[in-house]
Amino acid sequence: MCYGTPESMDMPQMTTRRLPVFRSSSFRIVALFAGCFLVSGLMVTALSGYRSQALLSRQITQAVANERDEAFSEAQGQDVSHLSPVIKELVQNEPGFYYLLQDAQTHAVTSNMLHLRPVAGWRWLSWTHRTLPPDRHPVIGYGTVLRDGGYFFVGIDATPLQSLRRGLWLTLAWNSLIFLLIGLGGGFTLSRLVLGKIETISMTAREIMRGDISRRLSLNATGDEFDHLAGSLNAMLDRNEALIASVRQVSDDIAHDMRRPLARLGQHLDKAMETLHPEIRDSALIRAKADLHDALEIFSSVLRLAQIEAGDRVPDAALCSVKNLFDKIRYFYQAVAEDCGKILVVSAPEPDVMIEGSRVLLIQMLSNLIENAINHSPPSTRIVLSAELDKTAIVFAVTDTGPGIPLAERERVFEKMVRLDSSRTVPGTGLGLSMVRAIVRLHGGSIRLQDNNPGLRCEITLPKS
Amino acid sequence: MIADHQEGVSRILLIEDDCETAAYIKSSPMFTHIDITTVADGKQGCALALEETWDCIILDRRLPGVDGLTILTTMRAANIQTPVLFLTTMDGINDRVTGLKSGGDDYLVKPFSMAELSARLEAILRRINAQHQETRLIFADVEINLLSREVRRAGLKLYIQEQELKLLEYFMRHPLMLVTREMLLQAVWDIDFPIRTNLVETHISRLRERLGRDAPPLIHTVRGQGYVLRHS
Numbered sequence: 001m002c003y004g005t006p007e008s009m010d011m012p013q014m015t016t017r018r019l020p021v022f023r024s025s026s027f028r029i030v031a032l033f034a035g036c037f038l039v040s041g042l043m044v045t046a047l048s049g050y051r052s053q054a055l056l057s058r059q060i061t062q063a064v065a066n067e068r069d070e071a072f073s074e075a076q077g078q079d080v081s082h083l084s085p086v087i088k089e090l091v092q093n094e095p096g097f098y099y100l101l102q103d104a105q106t107h108a109v110t111s112n113m114l115h116l117r118p119v120a121g122w123r124w125l126s127w128t129h130r131t132l133p134p135d136r137h138p139v140i141g142y143g144t145v146l147r148d149g150g151y152f153f154v155g156i157d158a159t160p161l162q163s164l165r166r167g168l169w170l171t172l173a174w175n176s177l178i179f180l181l182i183g184l185g186g187g188f189t190l191s192r193l194v195l196g197k198i199e200t201i202s203m204t205a206r207e208i209m210r211g212d213i214s215r216r217l218s219l220n221a222t223g224d225e226f227d228h229l230a231g232s233l234n235a236m237l238d239r240n241e242a243l244i245a246s247v248r249q250v251s252d253d254i255a256h257d258m259r260r261p262l263a264r265l266g267q268h269l270d271k272a273m274e275t276l277h278p279e280i281r282d283s284a285l286i287r288a289k290a291d292l293h294d295a296l297e298i299f300s301s302v303l304r305l306a307q308i309e310a311g312d313r314v315p316d317a318a319l320c321s322v323k324n325l326f327d328k329i330r331y332f333y334q335a336v337a338e339d340c341g342k343i344l345v346v347s348a349p350e351p352d353v354m355i356e357g358s359r360v361l362l363i364q365m366l367s368n369l370i371e372n373a374i375n376h377s378p379p380s381t382r383i384v385l386s387a388e389l390d391k392t393a394i395v396f397a398v399t400d401t402g403p404g405i406p407l408a409e410r411e412r413v414f415e416k417m418v419r420l421d422s423s424r425t426v427p428g429t430g431l432g433l434s435m436v437r438a439i440v441r442l443h444g445g446s447i448r449l450q451d452n453n454p455g456l457r458c459e460i461t462l463p464k465s
Numbered sequence: 466m467i468a469d470h471q472e473g474v475s476r477i478l479l480i481e482d483d484c485e486t487a488a489y490i491k492s493s494p495m496f497t498h499i500d501i502t503t504v505a506d507g508k509q510g511c512a513l514a515l516e517e518t519w520d521c522i523i524l525d526r527r528l529p530g531v532d533g534l535t536i537l538t539t540m541r542a543a544n545i546q547t548p549v550l551f552l553t554t555m556d557g558i559n560d561r562v563t564g565l566k567s568g569g570d571d572y573l574v575k576p577f578s579m580a581e582l583s584a585r586l587e588a589i590l591r592r593i594n595a596q597h598q599e600t601r602l603i604f605a606d607v608e609i610n611l612l613s614r615e616v617r618r619a620g621l622k623l624y625i626q627e628q629e630l631k632l633l634e635y636f637m638r639h640p641l642m643l644v645t646r647e648m649l650l651q652a653v654w655d656i657d658f659p660i661r662t663n664l665v666e667t668h669i670s671r672l673r674e675r676l677g678r679d680a681p682p683l684i685h686t687v688r689g690q691g692y693v694l695r696h697s
Binding site for chain 2: 286289296301315316332336339358360367375432
């Protein structure tokens with residue numbers, strides 16, 4: 001056999017290093033979300049900016065087109081000589097516009113700006129093309145090549161349009177920066193919060209693995225998903241602890257209670273080996289065999305009890321007729337009770353009642369109670385088994401008119417291997433009532449012992465099917 | 466003691482990895498008339514169970530290679546209906562049910578008495594020998610008519626209660642054999658948990674009385690072991 005302390009046991013490699021934030025799932029999720037939010041924000045800003053710019057651009061070009069058409073209309077001829085007086089007047093009266101009328105040799109005839117290369121259509125001019133002193137304003141305008149080779153250009157200050165464009169780019173840049181900062185910051189904070197909670201769970205798990213099986217995860221009482229997870233894990237740990245305790249209890253019980261019959265077995269075998277008389281040897285061997293039988297019986301009873309206590313559902317559950325169960329008990333014990341000089345009354349419910357459970361275990365439950373009543377009562381005791389139907393439950397009662405159990409001892413008799421002083425002379429392992437209580441609990445019921453004045457009344461309440 | 470149920474000797478395959486238990490069964494005087502082949506390995510046992518014809522297979526559940534339950538399900542899947550008696554240490558609440566539901570014919574938990582194994586094996590072999598269906602059981606001057614459930618001793622009709630009749634029938638089916646208290650509890654009352662009252666003793670005593678106080682006793686107590694049906 002190999003013994004090992006918790007330290008020497010094989011345990012999975014545990015890392016005590018803090019989890020890096022940037023590799024955490026929560027950070028990645030928040031970063032992805034921030035990225036999506038950034039792209040959508042930029043698209044909305046860009047779209048609205050583009051729409052505003054297009055609107056302003058249309059208004060400006062419309063004003064230029066109107067001015068051009070007005071000039072042509074007043075001049076009544078599209079050549080330099082007709083246009084010259086009109087433009088001269090416009091240069092003087094319309095300071096918001098830029099005019100250029102030049103001849104075929106690109107000499108400015110009338111203008112408030114420098115000459116241009118005669119290109120027809122819409123043009124965007126930088127400040128360098130303007131009259132001195134330069135006002136550094138950009139110009140958007142329309143150029144027309146005249147019939148006599150001259151060139152006429154009318155434009156307007158495009159500063160508002162340029163400012164709008166600059167403003168739009170600036171907004172997009174700021175938006176990106178702010179989204180990026182908020183995304184990273186939010187992701188980092190959220191990840192730290194989530195990782196903090198996960199690290200708490202992880203640390204508790206490590207402490208449990210080191211041997212502190214009573215440790216539990218703390219709940220924040222916020223009812224969030226972490227509380228939900230911690231609750232489920234705590235329930236699992238409770239169950240595991242109960243199972244470990246049960247296994248420990250079984251080992252202790254077996255180690256403790258097998259000792260007595262095994263010691264007696266040893267004594268009887270010693271006697272058989274030492275004696276020279278065949279009769280004494282045979283008698284010692286028979287007793288040794290009985291001791292071995294007792295030891296095995298304790299062993300299988302403890303294991304069976306542990307299995308019932310550790311179970312969370314009834315094995316082989318089926319609908320059982322209470323009348324049928326009672327018939328079985330009458331069949332088992334009527335003659336036994338009679339031979340012991342006791343009266344067994346089995347009062348089956350009328351009409352019959354069905355109960356959901358393990359037939360084998362329910363029979364064992366009732367058998368143990370009846371056997372207790374038969375074994376621990378004087379002759380002429382009246383033992384009654386009955387069942388009553390409640391709204392939601394079936395109440396089984398086993399009553400006797402025997403000596404009963406003192407109030408102070410009523411809870412103790414359910415403990416394993418507990419035998420009251422008054423019952424030492426009666427055969428038994430001290431597991432009967434523990435088994436009854438385990439079967440009752442497995443079926444979701446309860447058991448209590450009461451005074452029957454005189455005697456004992458054992459009442460078992462099991463839920464109705 | 467098990468008698469030959471068919472022409473020739475009954476052939477039994479014992480798949481058991483504990484060599485001492487296997488040798489203990491094989492060398493038992495109760496099985497001198499049976500040809501027992503022992504195998505310790507699950508795979509080899511499974512192959513033998515599938516390839517050869519046996520009257521019964523005694524099967525352990527925990528075996529190296531292939532476990533007993535798998536061997537049984539493999540056999541049943543291959544439509545081999547050879548009776549199987551589980552002989553195992555697995556006595557959990559569900560173990561017995563699983564073993565029997567998977568197609569096992571009987572389930573005996575270790576440690577076991579040779580008398581009980583012999584009795585159960587005999588019952589299985591008798592079941593498969595259906596052409597020899599008995600209608601009467603006779604031992605000494607006692608006769609049970611299994612159809613009318615009537616009991617006679619020396620020709621005189623006896624009035625016997627149901628439980629005593631079941632007890633007597635069990636003894637008559639296992640004459641001269643040691644019958645333990647546990648065997649009777651399971652066979653007559655279907656109880657497999659410890660009983661702390663004189664259930665068996667009470668009914669044995671009543672049965673003895675029904676069979677007649679003055680007549681030669683037939684059911685004898687073997688101290689510390691059980692009972693046996695034999696002539697005085």
